[in-house]
Amino acid sequence: MRYSFVFVGLSCLAAVGFGIGATQKSVSSTVKIPKSVTYAENIAPILNAHCTSCHHDGAVAPFSLVGYEASKKQSANIASATDGKRMPPWKAVHGYGTFLDENRLTESELTILKTWAETGAARGDVKKEPKPQVFSNDWDLGKPDVILTQTKPFKLEAEGADIYRNFVFDLKNTEPVYVTAMDVKPGNRKVVHHIIGFLDAGNGATRLAKNNTDGQEGYTSSGGGIGTVPSGSLGGWAPGVTVRKTLPGTAFVVKPGTKIVMQVHYHKDGKPEMDQTKLGLYTTKVKPEKEVDILWCANPMFQIPVGAASHRVAWKQTIPADATIYTVMPHMHLLGKSMKAKLVKSDGTEVPLVFVDKWDFNWQLVYALKEPLQVKKGWKIAVEAIYDNSDANPYKTNRAVTWGEQTTDEMALLVIGYTSDTPIDMKTQIKQMVLDFAKGGN
């Protein structure tokens, strides 16, 4: 019974996971501030490098920023969104940890965007405009080796609470399948909120699907869990997340008998809708030297008082085996304000992991470390999370908030993508967590 919180943590995968190594796409550029700012020479290069991957027709953002006309129409919004650091959506503080594909604007780029909006958004010399970018809304990494999808479109009612629907797939593999990436094509963007790929080595998910009586494929579970303890995860998909392959020599492993559970978080939109989502797997025949897995670094023992503007939840978790860390993903809900995580070596030296200073529930990014980090058994991960349950937060509640699955509950969780020669299975993780808490936790 005393371990039960960890299972809650596991099922919270729903909001988590978004892909080992899934990050935002972009290229960075440095610019000096010119005398007169034009679209052709100054603005297009910035938008093309930092914005259009999401802001093009058919992509995740609500409007396109491709070409002069579209961008001019948005010039004031572009200035305000970038100045307010809402866009591009990159939340990790620069310089605290170093990540792949950091999508951040320099101060001079911010000034250029602002100046352009304030000076009438001129086009400039059309001949100097960069060549129009071509976007494909097809699979980013090419056609997946395996595509899993519901046999029939799933019917969603018009109204009611969000649901978590689990579709169970059996690859029927007799040998392990090595997965280097998972990508998703949501069937109906209006209702698909996000998707997680779970692994179930047992028969729990299969049994739940079989016993389901609502006449449709799969089964609905509550709050984001899959109704049984999963044995792993392939990560997930959310708007804006771009998929990358695991590093050479590493892969997720789907053992014979293990099922893949595609969990779709549906958000009802007031009309009956249908959805048939595709989950694509990229595989390799080459046996990986190391298996990619997920380490949960969580503190489920907190209570955020009513009215608290800066409630601090801090904890340290011991790393149970030598390992290599590739990705970090802070996870909180609507009261989250900031999260800072660092590594503490046995000699007390500290290494920054990640710092999100302005937490935004809508942008839960997975940050891929530029240099994977070798860590030793016994080192600690120290996390500090700050929550705001005061009037300053539009999502404040009128109760003391504790750990839970619902969005209106909270979490204090850092999800770590790692490889290790010594598998750190769930039992080992739970044991370590309990030991750490028995020693005071922080």
Ligand code: HEC
């Ligand atoms: C990872 C995908 C992504 C990237 C990259 C991105 N956007 Fe967005 N943008 C979105 C999404 C999704 C929304 C709608 C939801 C929201 O507002 O958060 C949005 C909303 C906006 C809005 C309207 C809302 C607001 O906050 O004002 C503006 C303006 C905007 N983006 C400008 C930009 C600019 C300029 C860039 C590049 C510097 C950029 N975006 C980069 C995904 C992206």
